[in-house]
Structure formats: structure tokens, C-alpha cells
Amino acid sequence: MVARRQDEPTQIQGVRVREDSGVQRYRTGRGCEDLQCDTVLSVYNPSSFCWQHELPHRLIGAPPGRPRGVNALEEIGEGVWARSA
Secondary structure, X not given: OOOOOOOOOOOOOOOOOOOOOOOOOXXXXXXXXXXXXXXXXXXXXXXXXXXXXXXXXXXXXXXXXXXXXXXXXXXXXXXXXXXXX
8 A cells, every 4th residue: 555645635537428517508798688787697597687687487386276274375366376365
């Protein structure tokens, strides 16, 4: 066994299996499309907007019917629920 000094960096050699990381990337330097926002988007963000200006998405798994009980929700639009008054 070869002794290694503690301050020596460890080197690991290997073979790169593939060039593509499997994660889709988008153009660098893209900005949020909101006219008053100067946020630069991540290369991993598929949207044209930053998180603050992204349009709301319909939630998957919304209740299929009107829930009952004290905390009942009322459907105020297609797939949009609010607490009953």
C-alpha cells in the first residue's frame, strides 16, 4: 500500500459515459418578459418569466367535488376553489 500525505488532493479518474447530461438547458442571458423586471432567468427555467411574474398554473389533484365540513371549499371558477364565507 502506498502512503498518501493528508494534504495531497485525491484524484479520481474515470471515463465519461455520455456528453449530454440529460437535463434540458435554455439560452443563457434570457431575461424575464415582464417589461419592468430585469431578472436574468436560469438556463434550467423553461418559462419566459421569472417566478414572480409566472402566470399561475392549475393545480393537479384539485378536489373533484365540493368538500364538506367546517373547512369546506366552494368552486368559484373552473378548477378554482375558495373557502366558503
